[in-house]
Amino acid sequence: MTVNSTLSYFIFSTYIHIGTLRYLYFMLTAMLYTVIITANTSLIVVICMNRSLHEPMYLFLCSLFVNELYGSTGLFPFLLVQILSDIHTVSASFCFLQIFCLYTYANVEFFNLAIMSYDRYLAICCPLQYNTRMTSNKALIFITVIWLYSFVKFLITLSLNIRLPLCGNIINSLYCNNYLVVKLACSETKVNNIYGLFGVVLTVIVPLFPILFSYMKILKVCFSGSEQTRQKAVSTCTPHLASLLNFSFGCLFEILQSRFDMSSVSSVLRIILSLYFLIIQPLLNPIMYGLQMSKIRNTCKHLFCSKMWACHRDTM
Template identity: 80%
Template structure:
């Protein structure tokens, strides 16, 4: 009974794709360009942080985890999306569908948990600047990152194992990719255990990080209002990219929930596509730009690397 979803259906149909004729080649090129930009920008910042020893601090280690997760989530979507755009038949095998569900949902869980821990890191740096390096060491940061990834992957493996055992009575999902909620809606077997665990899992995935984020920023705001101008400037410079990333990802997840769980027939199809893909496209594009431009150490390191490369190129051409 464990493999009911695999045995009852060999494939699922993605019903959100429509025939766009020769425009599919334009969409293919546009999607491919977005994926290439995401790979280049996120990989570049990972390399910059890893290669520069002055950036081997907890805050930048959390950023590396964030950028790695952007690459992971994008890879879970874009290659599959590119194949579907160029194809005339939008079928996906059941095993691959569940694999994509695991990738996208674990990506979303790691992203939110990582942002929550980063808010706590900023709280320690701003509220306890003299004790920061004892309260948040590099080893502690590495342990937190490992715990985040293991916890999110194991938690969703349980969700996935519960869904795999379901007997599906349909094979059409109205989405551009495999969605856990939409696949579960196809079930004609008992889903009570799935619903109970789903509520418990969502509570852990959202409430715990949210409490940590709210606690951290309440403390940061308290210090800002009572602290010096220099303290406020430090808080703004270090928290602005994090807050922007957090709000952008939260909006993206809300868009995806609205698109998949409510009737959107009255909404233009283009807008529905944007809503469903926002959280896994805009976030990986936005994060490298925000952190690369706003954080002076990363920005200065990137400038130094570019200047060095230009110097080497000029020297070689002489």
């Protein structure tokens, strides 16, 4: 292949010919996107409107829900267009923009879950000092740093990748994947690989320290504490731990799918593995936290009942 440093578009080879089923897949994907948008937006509104929820834990949750909307918007509209299209191409500029959105989404998600684990450690293991060690202002600072760090980190990644001369434009994925784009490069990618490895350490290894530390301390308190302490730990940590494990496994699926030869695996399973962390996480988080957190449940019920009563009163 010839070197082309000015590729204007990429082609996706993973999309299979689905014929008239495309309309069914389009409807299912649109329904999923609608549920994700509705659920996450509703919880963001509930947290923002109710002053009693302006606490660190709920601010972290609000950041998490905003991130789910951000990541979903980076994927679903693109998927909907590709499902209906006969030619699965995308402009190079949009491809790099999608890479930026999806990778910053993953980075923010993991760091957000890491700081939430530390917040749960303080609430369970240091309840008397919690209000001084984790204030709303500190929570907002943590959230701001997480988002700014993620944006700056992947701006550097993109600046390194955009300059690479490419020998091809076929991406074996359903969406733009940073690793697969770098694999198309004809020139030396040593700097990109080193920075990529450094980025993986910062994105995965660094957040693991507060996560492991927090849960080791929480487990220690659970084994030595009272029944009430154990119940509090279980009720507050269950949705967070489920979200953390789900996201970690989803990212692992994506890494396996994109970096190793999985030609022996069915195309449907490969598609599920590549989309898992981008679809299940935004769908699961609002459901889990909305059902598990009694304060959010009660606020939702209060707002819903108030609206129902107002509508009933207006019709009388």
